[in-house]
Every structure is written in C-alpha cells, then in structure tokens.
Amino acid sequence: DQQVKQNSPSLSVQEGRISILNCDYTNSMFDYFLWYKKYPAEGPTFLISISSIKDKNEDGRFTVFLNKSAKHLSLHIVPSQPGDSAVYFCAVGAQKLVFGQGTRLTINP
C-alpha cells in the first residue's frame, strides 16, 4: 500500500508555460513535504520543501502548495524552461522520508 502517490508518470509542457506536478499522500501524520529533481545518471537533488504549518512556499520559479485536508501536494514551475526537463519526486516525512514514484517532466521548445 503506497503512502505517497504521483499518479502521472510523465508530463509534457511547452517552454514558457506552467508545469504542475501533483502528489497525494495518505498519512495525516506526515509533517514535512519536499520535492526532489533528478537528471539521468545523477542522484536526486533537493528542490523545495514545505512544512505542515504552511500552505505555500515559493522559491523563484518554483512554488509548492500543500492542501492538508485533501492530503495533496503540488509543485508549480513558472515559466518552464528546457533545463527543467527531469524526473521529479515528491517526498513526505515524519520520522523518515517516503518517496513517490516520480513524474518525468519534458519541456518542449
């Protein structure tokens, strides 16, 4: 039973438009939420995070939204750039991190 789900295995977006990646979780005890980005042949790198006391955190082109009642997390990238093409993992934590399956984002020129 997966506690963290990213239901879209892949997403294709036009350069300059908004990319929205989604993540759902089941355990309301999770109190910290993160997004990692992974390029081929590299390890994941931390992108942005949010704690359960907030519903939004912004860092440049990246914004993470948290809807605790719906147990839903999303990452918005605006504007999308070709260098954003990567696999994105959401991760949620209480005592340890649990990762989603990942979404492959492709930004088309």
Add this chain to the structure above:
Amino acid sequence: EAQVTQNPRYLITVTGKKLTVTCSQNMNHEYMSWYRQDPGLGLRQIYYSMNVEVTDKGDVPEGYKVSRKEKRNFPLILESPSPNQTSLYFCASSSGQGLTYEQYFGPGTRLTVT
C-alpha cells in the same frame, strides 16, 4: 566540495557472490541512508543510520546489511545477491539538525545480478 560518493558506479555480478557498495560523505552528517530505485516504484528506503553504530531497517531491508563504524562511511552489503536486487542504488546523508529531511544524494550505483 560537499558531496556524497559511491563506489562502484556500475557493477555486474552473479547470483550469490557477496558484494559491497561503499558510501562516503564529507559533510560531517549524522544521518545516512540507502535507497533503491525501481521503475514505477520510486525510491524505497533500505536501511538508515541516525549516527555511528546506530542503524535501522527501512522499508525493504531483506537481503541487505549495513554498518556504521565511522561517521563518514555507510557501506551497503549484499551477502548473497539475487536477480531481484538488480536496481539503481542511492546513498544519502543529512545533518539531522532540523534539516533531517533535506538529504544529499550520491550519484547512484547501478547493480545487475545475473
């Protein structure tokens, strides 16, 4: 440069032949962890360590061993590898000081067991 290193990066081995994947970090991090990445399953935690001589099982520990004798090193040991352990493995570390969840990952080790 702050980093997590893993060796080897690629390994092809046969069933039953013991192997060790090394992991080392130079950030003086207390927390270290091993993950495996499989298609459609994302990253799953194998083992983690909160500090020297303190290790605990993650979600998929079967068939793996770890040790934490020094703060910087956290090797992953497969005593008798099997084909279902063919995967991409990542080591990670974090400071554990309010940033427990922001982990730094190594570049990965791709293991094939035939």
